[in-house]
Amino acid sequence: MVITIPLVLLLAAVVALLLRFKAVGFGAAVIAVLFGFYLASTGVSDTIKQLVTAVTGALANVGR
Template sequence: MTVTLSAVLILGVAVAAALKFRSLTAGGFILAALFGFYLASTGAAPAVNQFVTAITDAAANIGN
């Protein structure tokens, strides 16, 4: 299955519209955007994966 950038753009606009009409909170927007990057595997996906890995590693090391 091939997902193109245009499909990602359309999904991004849909999520932004949901945020604008207050049917999606800011936290939900972030989760939806991250899910979109993972699902689409665009060129930005490796950077998002690295960012999420860094955040989870940092959270795991809190208190150690």
């Protein structure tokens, strides 16, 4: 059985943990989220999606 977790949910959990353990402040977390939204609307978003797909594909094949 394979369990998949959306990358957005995983990144949200990381931001929540960073806030919880005070590794980053609330203002910095909001700025990071806003930066992600604005970055997604630029031309580099396709390149980032391809990079993330390649990295997650490589990580999935590490144990095989």
